[in-house]
Amino acid sequence: MTDTLSTAVSHELDENALLEAYRTMRTIRAFEERLHDEFATGEIPGFVHLYAGEEASATGVCAHLDGRDSIASTHRGHGHCIAKGVDVKAMMAEIYGKKTGSCHGKGGSMHIADLSKGMLGANGIVGGGPPLICGTALAAKQRGTGGVGVAFFGDGASNQGTTLESLNLASVWNLPAIFVAENNGYAEATSSSWSVAADNIADRAAGFGMPGVIVDGFDFFAVHEAAGEAVQRAREGGGPTLIEVKFTRYFGHFEGDQQTYRAKEVAEARAKLDCLKRFRARVTETGQVDAARLDAIDTQVADLIDAAVEEAKAAPKPTAADLETDVYVSY
């Protein structure tokens, strides 16, 4: 069964948790908007897929996770990394191909990972993550850690055999897994309303014997509540959940995409639906958080991103000695 959650209430989160959530979302936004500008200067190599607009998903889900838990991400992975606690400066250095990067410059934007944080990596293969999360959930279950696994994947990835097989496997093995389908309307230039044969990705959950939930992805509180239920169920041995998060990506598929296939939905989303604007409006209206504290976070985040870019640009590149290391543990 697929439920559409009504806009959730925010009372479960105390002020610190709200500030943390805001900081995470703001950090992701600032990171991505800065990359958008820096990419345009030609200094950033390779393919860069930005997560701006989708911050509430990574943040609302990862707010429930701790050191026992692991996540798998996608090619659009910066937001998931930041929400799971990967060091922002190391991420920036990685994107610039520097030795000081999260993966010593060997991975780049599409492969940022930090296993020590339970972050299994952004992923260049669409549909690459869900099977891995069946594995991390299996390990948590076998070892009795109480941990869960979360697979983030796109609407496009929801059509990949690996994803559908993983949904089935997770149910069959009753795994502590959460599948977060981030439906941003497009896979490259192709519309999800065309590529997903069901009305909703979450409708497919029924066929795999698990609950399916649809949430407004611009609403941090809606994501937070749905994810909270799913994580709790998984931790208690109740098995997997499929959550479909609906929103719009703010930038192109990758940087450089002219996006002529799109309508004008982005301007409208930015103006009316934006997760950061709505979060701020809500927590200040209810009086839970003082606007000045949010402003202070904005400034701190801007400084952090400035420093991250500056340090990344100045950092050394890997050298010939690094080319053939780290292929194996032993050989």
Added chain:
Amino acid sequence: MARTISYREALNEALAQEMERDESVIVLGEDNAGGAGSPGEDDAWGGVLGVTKGLYHRFPGRVLDTPISESAFVGAAIGAATRGLRPVAELMFIDFMGVCFDQIFNQAAKFRYMFGGKAETPVVIRTMYGAGLRAAAQHSQALYPIFTHIPGLKVVVPSSPYEAKGLMIQSIRDSDPVIFCEHKAMYDTTGDVPEDSYTIPFGEANVVRDGDDVTVVAIGRMVSVAEEAARELSTSGIEVEIIDPRTTSPLDEETILESVENTGRLVVVDEATPRCNLATDISALVAKEAFGSLRAPIEMVTAPHTPVPFSDALEDLYIPDAQRVANAVKSVAGWTR
């Protein structure tokens, strides 16, 4: 009449001319029709590489977008090929073969033999390979040796716009499954290409440059790297004969062996990683069949035995370049017992 067009345009023209000539040719792949169901401009993308752009409007109903379901749509292309269509499927990056390999190597490759010669599977799987765009480990591999390894598949690795057009038309007309490997750093490379339709037969190597001192066999984009090295070597008096096999399966063994019989020296340049690649394959062939002609050990210039690194600093060291080819040529040219 020949004009100068890009590798991308040459491929697009080959597809268009074959679609014009033969109604059974269809094209399918992710965003090949520009992004189905999207509210903006039709045919916005023409595949991520832009190779199929314009075909959607010219050939209504014969250019299909697909969901991101490589096993299903590559398999569908293979199935359709057994029933009268001649599909050209785009497997965007060769690295994604991992997702759909069963359909290619257990299904398409095996039908004819397994079914006692009764099946024909005229499918073309277009896919881009190669390093150089800082696309990192999962979007940069040169995996054509893996396909070359599989009996039943034909494998094409075009080295220029001219080669791309003629080999694509041949691939579409060929009645076996063909893996057509386009180098991602070559789409904007330009060259002279005849406007009229033409084919380049499989299994016939091209002698790109004549020379009596050292034979250099180079695959795909490595042909232009070898040419660059040859120009430099020529100034120091070493004349290199460059052979472009064009297809790694079938492989034109004769042309390679004849050249080595003349030069007595061989360098193979292959962008793939060094184990079980075209360099080892061709070296083994020559060592076995032309042992008596060899006057120096064979040199292989390949990528190292590592995944493709992201950082430009490392990727530039990873990809074989003209300097490494020139060094290898000099070492075999100067070798004495």
